[in-house]
Amino acid sequence: MNARLSTETTELAIAELKTLLGARASTGLSVLDLHAGDESHHDRHRPQIVVSPETTAEVAEIVKIAARYRVPITAFGAGSGLEGGAIPIQGGISLDTARLDQIIEVRADDMIARVGAGVRRLDLNRVLRDTGLFFPVDPGANASIGGMTSTGASGTNAVRYGVMRENVLGLTVVTADGNIVKTGSLARKSSSGYDLTRLFVGAEGTLGIVTEIAIRLHPIPDAISAHAGFATLAGAVNAVIDIKRAGLAIGRVELLDQPLVGVINRRGTWQLPALPTLFFEFHGTQSEIAALSDTIAAIVSEHGGTPLQWPGPGEGTVRLWETRRDVLSWARGERPGSTSWPSDVCVPISALADVILETRADVDRSGLTAYIVGHVGDGNFHCVFKYLPEEAEQVAEVSGRIVERAIAAGGTASGEHGIGLGKRKYLEAEHGAEAVALMRSLKVALDPLGILNPGKVVPDPEPAH
Ligand SMILES: Cc1cc2nc3c(=O)[nH]c(=O)nc-3n(C[C@H](O)[C@H](O)[C@H](O)COP(=O)(O)OP(=O)(O)OC[C@H]3O[C@@H](n4cnc5c(N)ncnc54)[C@H](O)[C@@H]3O)c2cc1C
Structure with missing residues (x-):
């Protein structure tokens, strides 16, 4: 299920991405370098191109190009991750979400906001201040809400307000075939259907690219x-x-x-x-x-x-x-x-x-x-x-x-940073072989070509003999 990269197909994909996005598709070395690493200790690896979409529709077009040429695509939020999740270890496309930075809607009465994946949490809280509300999940770094969603982030406030899983109500996600899927609703609870929202929360960009997030807000406390x-x-x-x-x-x-x-x-x-x-x-x-x-x-x-x-x-x-x-x-x-x-x-x-x-x-x-x-x-x-x-x-x-x-002791390898590159080897010890096999089946079902952030989270299967 691994994406296959050949120089020729990658060149074709790069040409199409440049036609689609113009200057927002860059192969400049300094831009590639900026997207080669995160805040973790893991080795850096350059993508071949960095794209900066401004809308969900553009993300869908980018993913369709990646799928057509079997080129890996790795989302990049603020790059503050600590497990190498945003490092494009197989090269290909780094999809920078910085321009998906719209605060789409603040529904103060409902204590809900809808934001683009690239919105940074400190910017969001600055905008919210006058409403008397805030978004409490605080991983210390000025992370993007899309990155925080994708790592299942938490931080110092979680003991009172919960982690991303509890604070995300719904998502807009571009799946590996370029379809746009909406999950969840603006209701504060729901028993309706499979919980697709929480499937994508913590998936580290391996199951889809998150473009919009509906989040819970809370009153600013004394x-x-x-x-x-x-x-x-x-x-x-x-x-x-x-x-x-x-x-x-x-x-x-x-x-x-x-x-x-x-x-x-x-x-x-x-x-x-x-x-x-x-x-x-x-x-x-x-x-x-x-x-x-x-x-x-x-x-x-x-x-x-x-x-x-x-x-x-x-x-x-x-x-x-x-x-x-x-x-x-x-x-x-x-x-x-x-x-x-x-x-x-x-x-x-x-x-x-x-x-x-x-x-x-x-x-x-x-x-x-x-x-x-x-x-x-x-x-x-x-x-x-x-x-x-x-x-x-x-x-x-x-x-x-x-x-x-x-x-x-009955705990987990990662409370909040995610599995990324470093913790894949512990997944089976923590969850068991059957659960990891189920995760792998989900990955194959949602990303049959293996183009979404390959080499992360789910360990590769043992080679068949
Ligand atoms: C000083 C410091 C302190 C930290 N403290 C904490 C802490 O207390 N708690 C905590 O939870 N974390 C902490 N972190 C880690 C980091 O801030 C979080 O993991 C954060 O959630 C990463 O967000 P980001 O926008 O930087 O994502 P990135 O690092 O850019 O990406 C993280 C992962 O999410 C994927 N991704 C990013 N955006 C999307 C998207 N739109 N759709 C799909 N996938 C996407 C990437 O591919 C990657 O796999 C800390 C980091 C630093 C540097």
Whole structure:
């Protein structure tokens, strides 16, 4: 089912794409280079052409050309992915969604927006601000809504608002034969037919190209943030588990391990106790927050935590979350020449403390440099290696053990970054051979020529003997 690339057919496809799109079909080296990689550690690979459609109809024409000449086609959103999903590893067409950037409709009363796949989440929230609504899924990077849909993204807000799967109501998708399919509706729930929307959410562009997304919006909350240090990493994790079990509604809760707090302190703009630390954000009215924070302070203290520290509304809160966003790039800066490799496992919350502690111990034994940070309210954490080229093999081994540990605990190889290139080898261990075979059948049914982002997500079948 692999797309076949020959120089001749690719040249024909390129000529047709240039006729269709003019200057919006580029074979310039600098443009190809910009689409050869994402933010992951995976090797870069250039496409042969980059196309920038402006409408769903143009996307359909592009896909028809790709199908006619059997040329691979890989969607490119903001390129902030961390698993190599947007890298066109078999060359061909990189379809950049940046010009699908229309905010088509904001239905404030319904708390729904319809947006083009290329709309960036920060731009959307800027436009929404006056409506009192926002789109809460926040993967840290200024990702495109199409990319976030296709990776099943989440982030710091997911503990309260859910992930992309819960926040996408419907899609417009161009399928591998160039047909335009609408899925879902603007209703907030539906029991009608197969759930095609969720088939495409998280499919990483291997089943279709998403061109429009209908998303849920939420009221902008009153929010205030706090942080607390803990005598032990286990204490920090167990505090979160108790907060969750008590059903307390927090906006965000993020774990930073002690080495990462060391990075913040060395940066010098803010001094924290050199302890494993939780950053909290509470949402609600002042009296709700007061009641909530008293209960949380008591749980924190039971687990060896310091009293909650309040950096203050406004600037203090902004600084806390900017620190969370930036601290991993500061850590990389401390190791010149290093590359980042983040693991992304998610486990049942009852297994979280053990899996994190075993991971920290494994990393410490290895002598590698890595930091643990996590959306622990969801059971999702990142062990982020900052490694030099000669350490790559060792990082792959420790990363592999993190995934195996998570799967053994009933968890998943990827809580939010997707399978892309790096996690394909774990798909069968996580889902079983039958489920992977079913995924492969779905792929073949929807993309019989294998032109959509080939080499991603579903592992290639064993060659027949
Ligand atoms: C500093 C940093 C922090 C991050 N933190 C988080 C985090 O907390 N949570 C999280 O979930 N992610 C996180 N990420 C990863 C990244 O931001 C997400 O994976 C995001 O969803 C990728 O969106 P994108 O627009 O950059 O997509 P890209 O990287 O361009 O593409 C990602 C995948 O989606 C496919 N794709 C893109 N657009 C479409 C489309 N329109 N139709 C079909 N397929 C498409 C691509 O082919 C590729 O397979 C982080 C990244 C960085 C750099």
